[in-house]
Amino acid sequence: MINTDQRFIPANPVEAAIHAGDVDAMAAALRALSPAQRAKLRGSLRALDKTLRDIYWDKSRKLPRWWGGQASTEQFACAAAAVFVCGTARDHADVYLWTDKVFGCLDLLEAGALRRLAGVMVRSAPHQFHRAQRLIVEGHSDRPDGEEYIIGLIGAPDFAPLGMSLPELVQADPALLAGPVLRVFEVQGAGLKNLASVDSQARESGNTWSAAFMEWIRLGHFTRAQLLGCTLGTLEQDWPQARAGWFSRFHETLAPTPAEMAPFATRYLGLCQSRIAPTVTMAMGALAVLFKSGHVDAGQVLGALAPVMSAPVKSQIDRALKLADQVVRQHPASARAASALVQLALAHEAPEVHKKVIARLAAWGFDLDTRSALEAVLPLVSASNRDALAALVGVGAAAPEAKPLVTPQAPRMRPSPLDPARALAPLDDIDELVQAMASIFENEGHPDQFERALDGLARQLPLSEQARERLQPVFARALDVLASGPWYARWYVQPLATALARFAAVAAGPVTLAPGKIKQSASAELSRRIDDLIVFAGRHSGLSSLCTSTHRGGFIAPDALVARLAAHLEAGVPSSQDEQVRALLRLASGDWPAARAAARALPQDPFVQALRYALGDDVAIGSERALFVAAARIRHPGGDDAALLAAYGIAGPDGACAARYAWDVHPELEYGEPVVRLRVTVTPAHSDADLPYMAMRRRGESSDCLESELLYGATILPSCLDAFFACGVSRIGSNIDWRIAQWDDRAFLGVLLDAATPVTPIATSLLALALGGKEPGQTALAVDALVAVVLEARCGIALLAGDIRKILLSRLGKAARYANSLASAARADAAMPGAVCALLCAVIDSGEEAPPKDTGALLELLLELSLGHAVVLAPETAAMIGSLKLSGKGKAAQKALLAHLG
Numbered sequence: 001m002i003n004t005d006q007r008f009i010p011a012n013p014v015e016a017a018i019h020a021g022d023v024d025a026m027a028a029a030l031r032a033l034s035p036a037q038r039a040k041l042r043g044s045l046r047a048l049d050k051t052l053r054d055i056y057w058d059k060s061r062k063l064p065r066w067w068g069g070q071a072s073t074e075q076f077a078c079a080a081a082a083v084f085v086c087g088t089a090r091d092h093a094d095v096y097l098w099t100d101k102v103f104g105c106l107d108l109l110e111a112g113a114l115r116r117l118a119g120v121m122v123r124s125a126p127h128q129f130h131r132a133q134r135l136i137v138e139g140h141s142d143r144p145d146g147e148e149y150i151i152g153l154i155g156a157p158d159f160a161p162l163g164m165s166l167p168e169l170v171q172a173d174p175a176l177l178a179g180p181v182l183r184v185f186e187v188q189g190a191g192l193k194n195l196a197s198v199d200s201q202a203r204e205s206g207n208t209w210s211a212a213f214m215e216w217i218r219l220g221h222f223t224r225a226q227l228l229g230c231t232l233g234t235l236e237q238d239w240p241q242a243r244a245g246w247f248s249r250f251h252e253t254l255a256p257t258p259a260e261m262a263p264f265a266t267r268y269l270g271l272c273q274s275r276i277a278p279t280v281t282m283a284m285g286a287l288a289v290l291f292k293s294g295h296v297d298a299g300q301v302l303g304a305l306a307p308v309m310s311a312p313v314k315s316q317i318d319r320a321l322k323l324a325d326q327v328v329r330q331h332p333a334s335a336r337a338a339s340a341l342v343q344l345a346l347a348h349e350a351p352e353v354h355k356k357v358i359a360r361l362a363a364w365g366f367d368l369d370t371r372s373a374l375e376a377v378l379p380l381v382s383a384s385n386r387d388a389l390a391a392l393v394g395v396g397a398a399a400p401e402a403k404p405l406v407t408p409q410a411p412r413m414r415p416s417p418l419d420p421a422r423a424l425a426p427l428d429d430i431d432e433l434v435q436a437m438a439s440i441f442e443n444e445g446h447p448d449q450f451e452r453a454l455d456g457l458a459r460q461l462p463l464s465e466q467a468r469e470r471l472q473p474v475f476a477r478a479l480d481v482l483a484s485g486p487w488y489a490r491w492y493v494q495p496l497a498t499a500l501a502r503f504a505a506v507a508a509g510p511v512t513l514a515p516g517k518i519k520q521s522a523s524a525e526l527s528r529r530i531d532d533l534i535v536f537a538g539r540h541s542g543l544s545s546l547c548t549s550t551h552r553g554g555f556i557a558p559d560a561l562v563a564r565l566a567a568h569l570e571a572g573v574p575s576s577q578d579e580q581v582r583a584l585l586r587l588a589s590g591d592w593p594a595a596r597a598a599a600r601a602l603p604q605d606p607f608v609q610a611l612r613y614a615l616g617d618d619v620a621i622g623s624e625r626a627l628f629v630a631a632a633r634i635r636h637p638g639g640d641d642a643a644l645l646a647a648y649g650i651a652g653p654d655g656a657c658a659a660r661y662a663w664d665v666h667p668e669l670e671y672g673e674p675v676v677r678l679r680v681t682v683t684p685a686h687s688d689a690d691l692p693y694m695a696m697r698r699r700g701e702s703s704d705c706l707e708s709e710l711l712y713g714a715t716i717l718p719s720c721l722d723a724f725f726a727c728g729v730s731r732i733g734s735n736i737d738w739r740i741a742q743w744d745d746r747a748f749l750g751v752l753l754d755a756a757t758p759v760t761p762i763a764t765s766l767l768a769l770a771l772g773g774k775e776p777g778q779t780a781l782a783v784d785a786l787v788a789v790v791l792e793a794r795c796g797i798a799l800l801a802g803d804i805r806k807i808l809l810s811r812l813g814k815a816a817r818y819a820n821s822l823a824s825a826a827r828a829d830a831a832m833p834g835a836v837c838a839l840l841c842a843v844i845d846s847g848e849e850a851p852p853k854d855t856g857a858l859l860e861l862l863l864e865l866s867l868g869h870a871v872v873l874a875p876e877t878a879a880m881i882g883s884l885k886l887s888g889k890g891k892a893a894q895k896a897l898l899a900h901l902g
Contacts, residue, residue: 008067014041014082015048019067021074023081030085038086045086049079119144126152126193137173143180150183155193157202157209166212177221184209185230185247188239196246210246210253225263228256232267235279242741248278251286258293261286265295272304277313284308284319288326298331302341309344317345317353321360328364335364343373346389349823351382351864358389383867384860384896414794415756417588417718422552422756424448426544427456430470437474437504441481441497447712448552450496454533455548457500457507461537471508478504495523495709499530506534523709525716532576539573546575547582553754554715556586558595558615565611566602577626580607582716584614584630589637589719591616621647629655637719638760650684654723657684661726661762663733665810676812678733678769680726707744714751721751725763732766736812738774746778752785759794767795768803771821772813783821787828790835797835801842808843808852815854818843819861826865833869837862841877844884856890863897873901 010016014033017026030038052071118132118141129152135141143149153176156169170176188194192201199208216222231254234247261268268290271283287304290296301323308320324338343366345357366374374393381389415422427433436453439445460467478501481494529547536545546568550560561583568575596615602608610627613619614634621628621643629651632641638658645656653659663680705713714724728748735742749770751757759767767789770782789795807813826836840862844855852858859881865871873881878901886894 006066011044012041014045018048018075018078018082021072021078023074023078026078026082030082042083042086042088045079045082049083052076052079114140115142117141119146119149122146122148122152126155126190127158129153129156133169133173143175147187150180150187151190151193153180154184154187154189154195154209155198157198157205157207158193165207166209167215170212170216177216181216182222182230185234188243194243194246196243199246210250213250214253224254224256224260228254228260228264232264232271235271235274235276235282236267238274238276238279241276241278244276245278248282251282256286258289258295261290262293262295265290269296269300269304273307277311277316280308280311280313280316281319284316284323288323291323291327291330298327298334299337301327302334302337305341306344309341310347312348314348314350314353317348318356321345321356324360336367336370339364339366340370340373343370343377346374346377346381349382351384351860354382354385354389358385358392361389362392382864384863414758414792417553417555417756418551418557419756422555424452424549424551426459427452428459430460430467433457433460434471434474437471437500438477440500441474441477444494444497444706444708447496447554447708447715448549450500450708450712451549451554451715453500454503455544457504458533458537458548459542459544461507462541463507468508475504475508477501478508495526495706496712499526502530503533503537507537523705523712526709526712528578529582532579536573536575536579541571543567543571543573546579547586549586549715551588553756554586554718555588556583558587558592559598561587561611562595562598562602565608566598569603575607577607577624580610581626581630584610584627584634585717586715587614587634587719589634625651632656633658633717634719638722653682653684654717654720655684658720659683659722659726661722661729663726663729663762663765665807665812676810678730678736678812680730680733682726705744707747710744710747711751714747721757722760722762724748724751725760725766728766729762729769732773732778733769733812736769736773738778741775743777746781749778749781749785753781753788755788755792755794757794759789761799764795764799765803768800768807769813771804772807772817774817779817779821780824783824783828786821786825787832790825791829791831797839798842801839804839804843805846805852809846809849811853815852815857819857822858823861823864826861833865834871837865837869837871837873840865841873841880845877845880851884851886851890854890855884855886856888856893859890859893859897863893863900866897866900 008019010019013029014026017023017029033041052067052075118135121128121132121135122144123146126148129149132141132144132149132152133156136143157166170181184195189197192198195209199210202208213222213227217224217227228251231247231251235244235251238244268283268286271279272287274280274283284305287296287301291298291301305320305324308316311317321342324342328335328338339361342357342360345353348354361370361374371393374389375395378386378389378393378395427436433453433456436449436456440450440453457471460471463471481497481501482505533545544564546561546564547556548564549555550557592615596612596617599608599612599615599617606622606624606627609619609622610624610631613621613628614631616635625648628644629648632644633654635641636658640657644651648656650657660683661680662683663678665676665678668675668677710724710727713727714721717723725748728745731742731745732748735745748766752759752763752767757763767782767785770778771786773779773782786795790797804813804818808815808818822836822840826833840858844851844858844862846852866873878898881894881901882898884890884894
C-alpha cells in the first residue's frame with residue numbers, strides 16, 4: 001500500500017518517467033531491464049497505477065499534494081502502459097488507457113502472451129475491441145473466436161475512432177467479412193452491446209449495422225438471400241424482444257419481394273408461433289404477401305394463425321383477423337374453417353376483440369363443432385357482447401345473472417410501523433449470521449436483511465477464535481466481492497453486498513480500507529455509514545450502532561434508541577454526529593411519553609437534546625443544526641417546524657419546512673419529433689448550503705440506481721417517503737413508454753404494497769403514472785398496488801383520478817393502457833368493480849376541458865363493468881357522460897353506455 005502521507009519520490013527510472021508523463025522515457029527505461037526485472041516491478045507499478053486512478057477520478061485533496069498536483073492524462077497513460085508491459089494477462093485486461101506509443105512496447109511481451117493478447121482484452125471488456133482489432137490488423141495477435149470478440153464487434157460503432165464507419169472498419173480488415181460479421185446474427189450481445197441498442201445510439205451518425213449491411217449487399221459482399229436467411233434464422237431463436245426487434249426491422253429494410261421470400265415460406269409460417277410480438281407481426285405481413293402471390297395456400301395460412309388467435313396481444317389478433325378476411329375473400333370455401341379459427345380469439349379479455357369475432361362468425365357461418373365451442377365459451381364473453389353471440393348461436397338468454405356490486409368491508413386499520421409483527425429479530429446465532437451474510441453476498445437482498453446481518457456482525461466484535469473460525473468462509477467471500485472489480489463498478493452492481501463486504505473485511509482483520517469513495521444518491525450515504533461503523537466497531541464490545549433499525553423499512557423504536565444510547569454512554573462509546581443524525585431520521589414519529597421520560601434521565605448533551613426535541617419534549621433548539629433539522633423531521637413528519645424556521649430559517653427542503661413536490665409535463669422536440677417530458681420540482685428549492693443536512697441527501701434520482709439502492713434510500717427517513725416517491729415519479733414518468741429498460745423501478749411500487757406505507761399525494765401520482773406504463777411486469781405491480789391501497793383505504797379516488805386525467809390530457813399516457821390496468825384491478829377482488837367504476841367516472845369527467853384522447857376505451861370498460869355488476873350510476877354522472885363531445889369509437893361507446901343507463 002502506498003504511503004500518501006509523504007511526498008512521492010520515484011524509486012527507479014520507470015517511476016520517474018511516469019511522474020514526468022514521458023512515454024518515450026518510460027519505454028526506454030523498460031527496455032533497459034530484463035524480463036525478470038520487469039516482472040519484479042509489477043507489484044509497485046500496479047499500486048501506483050491504482051493510486052493514480054483514484055487521483056484522476058476522485059479529484060481528492062490529499063493525494064495531489066503527495067503527487068505534486070492532479071494526475072495528468074499523460075501520467076495516467078504512462079502508469080497504465082508500464083503495468084501493461086510488466087504485468088500478467090490479467091493486467092493486460094485491466095489496463096484502462098492506451099496511447100499510440102504503447103504499441104511501440106509490444107515487442108517486450110512474451111510471444112505467446114502477445115498472440116493471445118487480443119482475446120484477453122475483449123474477454124475483459126468488449127469496449128477494448130478497437131484496441132484488440134489494431135493488434136490483429138498489425139499482425140501482433142491472433143483473432144479471438146469467442147463470443148466476447150463478436151460482442152465487441154457489435155459495439156464497434158459506440159467506440160469507433162472519430163470518423164470511422166463500419167464499412168471502413170471492414171476495409172481495414174477484409175477478413176471480418178469471411179465470418180465474424182455474419183456471426184452478429186448468432187450472438188445476442190451483452191448489456192447495451194446488442195444490435196438494437198447500438199443502432200439506436202448511432203442512428204444520428206448513420207454508422208449503423210443496418211446501413212452497413214445494405215452497403216455490403218450493394219458492393220457484392222453478401223447476397224440479399226444470404227442476409228434474409230440469416231435474419232429469419234435469428235428470429236427463430238426467440239431472443240428477447242428488445243434484441244429480436246432489430247432483426248424484424250432489418251427485414252423491413254431489406255423489403256424482400258415475394259419471389260425472394262418464397263424459398264423461406266415454411267419458415268415464415270413457423271414464425272407465427274414465436275413468443276415475440278414484432279416477429280409474429282412481421283411473419284403475418286410476409287404471409288399476406290406470399291398468399292396473395294400464390295406461394296402459400298389458404299390451409300397453410302389458417303393453420304399458422306391458430307397460435308396468434310390465442311395470443312394476449314390485441315394488435316396481433318386484429319392483424320390475424322384481417323389476414324383471415326383476406327383468405328376468405330380469395331377462397332370463400334374456407335369460411336367455415338376460418339370461423340373455427342377466429343373463435344379462439346374469444347378467449348381474449350378485450351370486448352372489442354369479441355365484437356370483431358362475432359361479426360365474422362355471423363358473416364362466415366360455422367359448423368356444429370364450432371357451435372359447441374361457442375356455447376362453451378359463452379359465459380366468458382364480455383357482457384356487452386354476450387347477448388349478440390347468444391342470439392347467433394341460438395341459445396336464448398346467454399348472460400348469467402348480473403353480479404351485484406359488493407360493498408367493501410370497513411378498511412383495515414393501517415398497521416403501525418412498530419407493530420410487533422414488523423420487528424427485525426437480531427441475529428445472535430453465528431450460523432444464522434453466516435447464512436444471512438452469504439445470502440447478501442450472492443443475491444444482494446433487501447435492506448432489512450442487510451440491517452440484520454450488519455448488526456449481527458457488529459455485535460460479535462471483538463471476535464472470539466471460535467466465531468472467527470465459523471465466519472471464515474463468509475470473510476473469504478467478502479474479500480472476493482471486494483476484488484471483483486473497481487470500487488466504482490462494485491457500488492453500481494451490488495451496493496449492499498459491497499457495503500457489508502467492506503465491514504466484514506475489517507472485522508476479519510488485519511485489513512485497512514480507505515474510506516468509501518462513492519458519491520451518488522443512497523449509496524453515498526451507505527458508504528459513509530460503513531466508514532463510521534468501522535470506526536465505531538473498534539471502540540466497543542457487543543453493542544449495536546445507534547442507527548441500526550429495529551423494525552422493517554428502517555424504523556427505530558424510540559424506546560429502543562433511548563436504551564441503546566444509555567448503553568453507549570455507560571460504556572463510554574462515542575458516536576459520530578452523522579451516526580446520531582441517521583438514528584434521529586429513522587425514529588418512528590408519534591407520541592412516546594415513556595421514551596421522553598427515559599431520555600430526560602440521560603446526561604444532557606446536544607444529541608440527547610435533539611432526541612428529546614424529536615420525541616416532542618419541551619426543549620430549546622440548540623446550535624447543532626444537523627441534529628435539530630433531523631429531529632424536526634420526526635417531530636413534524638411531513639410538516640413545517642415554526643420554531644426551527646425562526647431559529648435557522650428555511651434550511652432547504654425537509655429542513656425547517658417539509659419538502660413539497662409537484663410535477664408537470666412539458667412538450668419538447670426529440671430528433672425533430674414532438675415529445676412530452678415530465679419534470680418534478682421541489683419547494684423550498686435546494687441550495688449548496690443544504691448539502692450537510694442528511695434529510696436532503698437521501699434521494700436516489702440517478703437513472704442507474706439499483707433496486708436495493710433505491711430501497712435503502714427509503715430507509716433513511718422512513719416516516720416520510722415523499723422524496724423517495726418523487727424520485728419514482730421522475731423515473732417512471734420519464735420512461736412511461738419503456739424506452740429504456742429500468743427493471744429496478746419496481747422498488748417504488750413494492751413500497752406502496754406495504755400496508756404501513758401512507759399514500760401521500762406524490763405517492764398517488766406515482767401510482768397513476770405506473771398504471772399507464774407500457775412494461776407489463778411493472779404495470780402488473782401497479783395494479784396490485786392499486787388494489788391494496790383501495791381495499792385498505794389508503795388512497796383517495798378523487799386524487800388518483802385527477803392525476804390520471806392530468807396524464808391523459810397531457811398526452812403522456814394512453815387511455816387504452818389505463819383501461820387494461822383498471823380492468824385487471826376490477827377482476828382482482830369482489831369489491832374492486834365499484835371502486836373502478838367510481839374512478840373511471842372521475843377520470844372521464846373533465847369539466848369544461850375536452851375529454852382525454854381515446855376516452856372511448858374508458859367508456860367501454862365502464863359499460864362492461866356496469867353490465868356485469870349491475871352498477872347504478874348517479875343521474876349527474878349519466879348527464880356528464882352524455883355531454884361529452886366524442887367521435888368515432890368514443891361516440892359509439894358513449895351511445896351504448898347511455899342506452900344501458902336508460
